[in-house]
Amino acid sequence: MPTLAKALTAEFGKGFDERNLRHMRGFYQAFPIWNAVRTELSWTHYRTLLRVESGHARQWYMNEAATLNWSTRALERQIGTLYYERLLVSQDRPALKQEAAGNLAPLNKSPREFVRDPVLHGNEQLFASKYSLVLPTEDELRAELDREQALVEAGTCEP
Numbered sequence: 394m395p396t397l398a399k400a401l402t403a404e405f406g407k408g409f410d411e412r413n414l415r416h417m418r419g420f421y422q423a424f425p426i427w428n429a430v431r432t433e434l435s436w437t438h439y440r441t442l443l444r445v446e447s448g449h450a451r452q453w454y455m456n457e458a459a460t461l462n463w464s465t466r467a468l469e470r471q472i473g474t475l476y477y478e479r480l481l482v483s484q485d486r487p488a489l490k491q492e493a494a495g496n497l498a499p500l501n502k503s504p505r506e507f508v509r510d511p512v513l514h515g516n517e518q519l520f521a522s523k524y525s526l527v528l529p530t531e532d533e534l535r536a537e538l539d540r541e542q543a544l545v546e547a548g549t550c551e552p
Contacts, residue, residue: 419443423451431459441468450477467497 394411401409420439424430430439438458445451454477458468471477476493483489529537 416440416443423448431455433459433462435465437465438463438468441465441472445472453477463497470496 398411398414442451
């Protein structure tokens, strides 16, 4: 695998390190029929799905993620809470589906909205105005990120 990773990286560039090659191999083993793969999902979705051991569960999560337009964070959440497995044994599926949808609601915010709104689900006692004096502006944050990136590129800082 290390030799193959070096050869592919030399020929095609980034993206063919050993870890990615293992993911690619796992993807092929888990989804050998290429036209059964859902094109609506990203590579990150599929890497997440590779962690699901049961083929039936993996297929179900893949179809639900594509049909319901789950983000990768939502997919990870549903897998982590064993949503599929809980549905199989549930006596009250509608209530479980409602609970699952409620758990995904905070994840439906865009990353920008999520970062800008420090009032997290279940912690309504927090107010953004209380902390506005210590939060950087977008320009200050961008400048700091640019400074960190320059340090990494110069080799003076670990990424």
